Amino acid sequence: MTTETKIIVSDVSKTFVLHNQNGITLDVLSNANFSVASGECVVLNGRSGSGKSTLLRALYANYLVDTGNIEVEHQGRWVNIAKAQPREIINVRKHTIGWVSQFLRVIPRISAFGSRDAADVRNGWLSSSS
Numbered sequence: 001m002t003t004e005t006k007i008i009v010s011d012v013s014k015t016f017v018l019h020n021q022n023g024i025t026l027d028v029l030s031n032a033n034f035s036v037a038s039g040e041c042v043v044l045n046g047r048s049g050s051g052k053s054t055l056l057r058a059l060y061a062n063y064l065v066d067t068g069n070i071e072v073e074h075q076g077r078w079v080n081i082a083k084a085q086p087r088e089i090i091n092v093r094k095h096t097i098g099w100v101s102q103f104l105r106v107i108p109r110i111s112a113f114g115s116r117d118a119a120d121v122r123n124g125w126l127s128s129s130s
């Protein structure tokens, strides 16, 4: 780990079991490995249904993974998002990691700029009237 590295994904796998379709198992992520450094712009490229959104949701702890670790540098220490307690995940979301949806209306009647600023308003870093 270098000091510049901010996210380390190692051996992450994720399956979905479709219980309403005879228990079919979808192997969506299989041993995903990558890291992201500060200032780096990373593009996740792949055909529709290849697991891009699943991986991003796992990075945000919306989806639990079956195996592997998702380590995020949070306030000077490493937090393993794949195994962290809910309280810790809330704290990481509040201060370290954000999510912008591909869908335009993330929050009804709130503009994209408003959605982007919501966390800063919540944290008191930005006035809701500005």
Ligand SMILES: Nc1ncnc2c1ncn2[C@@H]1O[C@H](COP(=O)(O)OP(=O)(O)O)[C@@H](O)[C@H]1O
Pocket: 016, 017, 026, 028, 046, 047, 048, 049, 050, 051, 052, 053, 054, 055
């Ligand atoms: N919550 C879910 N339950 C069951 N299957 C899912 C779920 N989310 C995604 N999938 C399936 O996982 C696969 C990858 O989907 P997704 O991550 O949305 O792909 P992408 O974002 O690359 O288009 C697809 O086959 C999709 O149907």
Ligand SMILES: [Mg+2]
Pocket: 052, 053, 054
């Ligand atoms: Mg997607």
